[in-house]
Amino acid sequence: MSKTKEIKTNAMRILDGLGIEYTTQSYECREFEDGVHVADELGLPHEKVYKTLVCRGSSGGYYVFVIPVDAGLDLKKAAGSVGEKSVEMIHVKDIKDVTGYIRGGCTAIGMKKQYPVRIDRKASELGDMYVSAGRIGCQINLKPEDLKTAVAAEWADITG
DSSP states (O other), X not given: OOOOOOOOOHHHHHHHHHTOOOEEEEOOOSSOOOHHHHHHHHTOOGGGBEEEEEEEETTSOEEEEEEEXXXXXXXXXXXXXXXXXXXXXXXXXXXXXXXXSOTTSOOSTTOSSOOOEEEEGGGGGOSOEEEEOSSXXXXXXXXXXXXXXXXXXXXXXXXX
């Protein structure tokens, strides 16, 4: 009988290093699935599962927004939350170059560079939340305040 050891992602190693408690949930997935599908597959309420979106501001800087999987990012509110005139989503083909992660496995924890992060304020009311673990097929469950600490984020009203 062999034991399978979970392969830690960079995000998990960072949380471990910070002493932040978390659990993981895995699911079968070979390619990108949207967050609503992931929540449904894991039997999780949509309001507890969050997706990570990356935008580029009019100044040229990058920003990370963490919002519920069934919500849309309000670009005007998002821009205001980071002091930009406007922001726009980066192209899918640029996700890996900018973040180090692939589409469907992107998380605010452990990106190539530390970009300003805003987490939708609704998360602050939750006891726990789920975000990508940094690879397709795995989610991290942690306290919203712990995610905020791990990525030096701020709460913001950024959904439509």
